[in-house]
Amino acid sequence: MSALVVNLAYLAAAVMFIFGLRMLGSPATARSGNALSSGGMLIAIVVTLLSKGIVEFHWIAIAAAAGALVGALASRLVAMTSMPEMVALFNGSGGIASLLVGWAALFAPDPGVGAVTTFTAVTVFLSVMIGGVTFSGSIIAWAKLAEVMPSGAIVFAAQRFINGALLGGLVVCGVFFALEPAPDTHLFYAILGLAVLLGIMAVIPIGGADMPVVISLLNSYSGLAACAAGFAINNNILIVSGSLVGAAGIILTNIMCKAMNRSLTNVLFSGFGAVKTATKVEGEVKPIVAEDAYLILEAASSVTFVPGYGMAVAQAQHVVRELGEILESNGCEVSYAIHPVAGRMPGHMNVLLAEANVPYDQLVESDDINPRMPNVDVAVVIGANDVVNPAARDDEASPIYGMPIVNVDHARTVFVLKRSMASGFAGVDNPLFFGTNTRMLFGDAKASISALIAEFK
Amino acid sequence: MELIPVYLAFILILAIFLGFELISKVPATLHTPLMSGANAISGITIVGALLTGGAGGPSWLATLLGATAVFFATVNVVGGYLVTDRMLGMFKKRTDDAP
Numbered sequence: 001m002s003a004l005v006v007n008l009a010y011l012a013a014a015v016m017f018i019f020g021l022r023m024l025g026s027p028a029t030a031r032s033g034n035a036l037s038s039g040g041m042l043i044a045i046v047v048t049l050l051s052k053g054i055v056e057f058h059w060i061a062i063a064a065a066a067g068a069l070v071g072a073l074a075s076r077l078v079a080m081t082s083m084p085e086m087v088a089l090f091n092g093s094g095g096i097a098s099l100l101v102g103w104a105a106l107f108a109p110d111p112g113v114g115a116v117t118t119f120t121a122v123t124v125f126l127s128v129m130i131g132g133v134t135f136s137g138s139i140i141a142w143a144k145l146a147e148v149m150p151s152g153a154i155v156f157a158a159q160r161f162i163n164g165a166l167l168g169g170l171v172v173c174g175v176f177f178a179l180e181p182a183p184d185t186h187l188f189y190a191i192l193g194l195a196v197l198l199g200i201m202a203v204i205p206i207g208g209a210d211m212p213v214v215i216s217l218l219n220s221y222s223g224l225a226a227c228a229a230g231f232a233i234n235n236n237i238l239i240v241s242g243s244l245v246g247a248a249g250i251i252l253t254n255i256m257c258k259a260m261n262r263s264l265t266n267v268l269f270s271g272f273g274a275v276k277t278a279t280k281v282e283g284e285v286k287p288i289v290a291e292d293a294y295l296i297l298e299a300a301s302s303v304t305f306v307p308g309y310g311m312a313v314a315q316a317q318h319v320v321r322e323l324g325e326i327l328e329s330n331g332c333e334v335s336y337a338i339h340p341v342a343g344r345m346p347g348h349m350n351v352l353l354a355e356a357n358v359p360y361d362q363l364v365e366s367d368d369i370n371p372r373m374p375n376v377d378v379a380v381v382i383g384a385n386d387v388v389n390p391a392a393r394d395d396e397a398s399p400i401y402g403m404p405i406v407n408v409d410h411a412r413t414v415f416v417l418k419r420s421m422a423s424g425f426a427g428v429d430n431p432l433f434f435g436t437n438t439r440m441l442f443g444d445a446k447a448s449i450s451a452l453i454a455e456f457k
Numbered sequence: 458m459e460l461i462p463v464y465l466a467f468i469l470i471l472a473i474f475l476g477f478e479l480i481s482k483v484p485a486t487l488h489t490p491l492m493s494g495a496n497a498i499s500g501i502t503i504v505g506a507l508l509t510g511g512a513g514g515p516s517w518l519a520t521l522l523g524a525t526a527v528f529f530a531t532v533n534v535v536g537g538y539l540v541t542d543r544m545l546g547m548f549k550k551r552t553d554d555a556p
Binding site for chain 2: 017018020021022024025026027028030031033034035037038041044045048049051053054055056057059060062063064066067068070071072074075076078080083086087090091093094096097098100101103104105107108119183184215216219222223225226227229230231232233234235236237238239240241242243244245246247248249250251252255338340345346347348350351354355357359360361362363365
């Protein structure tokens with residue numbers, strides 16, 4: 001197939017990606033948008049295989065078959081609660097693929113020049129650097145999410161200095177590499193090592209509650225890495241698709257940062273979990289048992305559920321939906337208030353509730369529910385903490401001060417489902433627990449909700 | 458020939474602006490599918506992997522690197538699209554005949 005036909009097919013694929021992404025923006029068209037974008041991918045792959053550039057099919061066929069098997073199995077078997085881990089691993093595999101493509105480009109001298117040009121060398125350096133950081137950063141993010149390693153922030157003295165030195169060292173190596181590019185030198189391996197190390201060092205100081213930001217940022221990097229690899233091999237479709245993904249990731253990152261009222265630099269460098277300066281809150285916690293909670297819910301005419309990461313941990317989404325349906329058939333108005341950073345990735349709670357068959361038009365964003373909160377009879381907080389912490393609104397000394405929250409304390413009654421009285425992820429005490437209208441329902445969230453359902457029956 | 462990097466840079470800049478325009482108004486409900494769908498698109502690097510792994514050049518290392526890249530990129534593409542589809546299949550609008 002001629003280069004002209006191949007490039008026209010790439011153009012068609014790019015258009016399909018663009019329309020696919022656009023259709024992903026509305027629930028009604030999202031699924032066909034994803035299918036359209038996968039069609040674009042198929043076209044790009046098929047024309048590449050038919051192009052003159054490919055003469056040796058043996059290894060790539062084996063690799064593609066193995067990759068397709070792994071990808072298909074992983075996507076089929078993963079539990080919805082583990083979706084953040086899955087996305088992290090997919091990001092990482094995209095990152096390392098781009099790293100390898102950049103590396104391999106060093107073996108293919110530019111036609112007509114007979115050697116790797118400086119331009120190619122710079123782009124190879126960028127794809128190895130971004131790809132390496134994406135890969136190791138995603139592995140660390142996965143390890144934190146899967147709790148293979150402690151999910152808290154790991155901070156130590158001179159951390160920023162060391163990370164700065166790593167980045168500086170990478171850039172210096174990159175300059176020397178660009179002057180004299182060669183694939184099999186100590187310099188190249190140093191770049192490889194430094195990039196992987198930088199990815200690790202960049203993600204370990206970020207605590208679990210900040211993971212939505214990290215995941216979307218790594219998503220952006222995986223696109224930028226593909227984009228850099230596209231420059232390294234002079235390929236338009238890689239550049240277009242990579243930069244679309246890069247831009248999408250940046251926007252999501254920005255939304256997540258805004259939802260926490262923090263700058264990206266603050267998320268990346270502050271080691272949030274370590275700060276603990278909030279005004280100490282004291283008061284009496286008022287526990288409640290399921291029987292009493294039932295009586296209040298039974299009389300309520302509007303109930304809002306506010307889920308957090310704890311709902312994912314307890315796998316409580318199905319029983320929550322069941323309770324919601326019981327309340328509705330009891331004549332009660334039920335909604336679900338979703339904070340943008342609830343959970344461990346953007347939209348985590350929405351996916352879990354969708355899995356449990358909660359219609360998406362019942363999910364409301366915090367900005368929409370807050371004005372209505374004083375008319376809500378019962379707000380049921382399920383495993384959320386920081387996103388409902390009134391200290392973010394009222395206590396200037398709190399480390400999360402300024403973060404927009406779901407104002408559950410304005411509801412007539414608040415039930416907080418909580419395992420025990422430990423403080424939240426950020427190590428911040430929550431005055432909500434001591435509020436006069438707050439009742440604590442201690443125990444596993446799933447067991448507590450099941451007990452409530454049993455009361456209704 | 459020396460203008461090629463400039464043309465590529467043109468494409469890059471325009472695509473970034475297009476990306477910002479496309480994504481800026483996505484409802485929070487769809488953040489996860491959007492992210493995993495975009496992630497699947499970043500698996501486009503599979504095209505580069507196929508080209509380097511299938512070039513049949515003299516260097517066995519280049520072939521190995523390319524083939525390994527094909528593996529990881531295929532995981533990314535296949536897994537990314539399927540998992541996005543699986544998630545989106547669960548998003549339902551309220552039906553009036555619900556109990």
